[in-house]
Amino acid sequence: MTVNILRRSLLALALTASLVGTAQAQTTLLNVSYDPTRELYQAFNPEFAKYWKVKTGQDVTIKQSHGGSGKQARAVIDGLEADVVTLALAYDIDVIAAKTNKFPADWQKRLPHNSSPYTSTIVFLVRKGNPKGIKDWGDLVKPDVQVITPNPKTSGGARWNYLAAWGYALQQPGGSEAKAKEFVTELFKHVPVLDSGARGATNTFVQRGIGDVLLAWENEAFLSVNELGPDKFEIVVPSVSILAEPPVTVVDGVAAKRGTTEVAKAYVEYLYSPAGQKIAAQHYYRPAKPELADPKDVARFPNLKTFTIDGLFGGWAKTQKAHFDDGGVFDQIFTR
């Protein structure tokens, strides 16, 4: 009797599994993203699936892939069939466009706000009580201060850190390219460890107890404080910082081939909807349209002056070449 029940329930289970399997096979989307968006998209994907079901009656399953932004871009270039890419910086998506020709080079104009439905900025995470009295970028180069930031050559996120420091120095009274280079050179003399990725740097700062200040994306800083206890760390917001824009786009070539163009487009557009904006703000990303998000969440973001990569640096292509490519400013800082 029990054996019979077991067998039947197993059969039922197998049937359900196969049914679910075929249902999923109808529409799946692959969203290739970078590391710190894991929780954001885990919350967003079911919301979108619900919305899509109501709107079209279709079931859609979204698969996510996370990793370092550059690594993810390389995977897509090498043939990973992403319907949608949501990466840490426009440069990585530019390279995908250039190397695969699967979507136009001016992809960033296709959606509002530079195709960035959410943004962030670079802030400081310091130890509780801020023992070294760090208030602004200038304090990072005081003699006894150690700064933790990942290597901008291996980490897309770290390029924002570097550029934020550069932009600060450039905008100081009497600032110039030469002054900025001097400041950033001095800053990196205060860096004892260059991790290859952002989460590695967070670990070094938090778990290993190395350094006095961690340069971090605001959303990562919030997460660190929440998870590790507000009794251990606090966030310091500098006078000015960079507007970090992690953009999103549909990979036209892949979506057309897989017949997912419509749903993929709806997916990225839904990020701009009230539901998408609310989820972004909940996960500590600054929503592109703050009026749509929960005011309580928006109130957590302190006001600060930001500058953009396009405004101050003339876009990613130029910046990458001048600063981060081999022989660029970052190499000069270390190999003089």
Added chain:
Amino acid sequence: MHWERQDMSASRTFRVLPGFRLTLGYTLAYLSLIVLLPLAAVFLKTASLSIAEFWNVISAPRVVASYKLSFGMSLAAAAINAMFGLLLAWSLVRYSFPGKRVIDALVDLPFALPTAVAGIALTALYAKNGRIGQYLDPLGIQVAFKPLGVLVALVFIGLPFVVRTVQPILEDLDTELEEAAASLGARRWQIFRHVILPVLLPALLTGFALAFARAVGEYGSVIFIAGNIPMVSEITPLMIITKLEQYDYAGATAIAVVMLVVSFALLLLINGLQAWTASRTGRER
């Protein structure tokens, strides 16, 4: 026709083991598929660079500094492992003590552990707030995030190679030889130097070569503990990753080619040395 037949019958007469052609053919095909093909791809990708570009990539100051660190530390780690691995193998073979089996199994752990786990564990131990690091830091010794940390990680991952190559030879070694030497009036050091070491040396060199080869290519465990400061503590595999991160596939493979060629040359040298010592002591390889 006539000649070929003779040749075949000759090989039939003289070979004790059958299937020479089949096994050699299989060996060559398998090696080509598994080893040579990927390596050829590396060389092919590099060939998209001109000679001047190739030279610029592989002779950049940061890259040269990384060769020194990677090869230097790998050699040092292999040497340390050769010495202490021999000691470990010796005590495992020659003495019996409680917990011997556990220790024997522990030796293989660096093989089994994912290298990233090893790296994170070592970093946690040796960072200045770590279990070991907290005592070293006041002495002014910093291990984690310094070149010394690289050495520690490489010693860790290379240990099993020496122990496992030396152990079987030690087990085969007759203690009677040592007893004979002792009865002929040899001192302990002389016994070790003239009786034991010559027999062990080929195996020891193999272990050294394997530990070295593993250390040169190691990425996962080192990357967490190295600190990765340009010109100081960047290993060569990190330089390859850095190039890839800039979508510079050809540059990455150029550095890979340098690593391959240098490693191959060193391994060839060590193998030659091993053959020489083996023939000198009259041991069959």
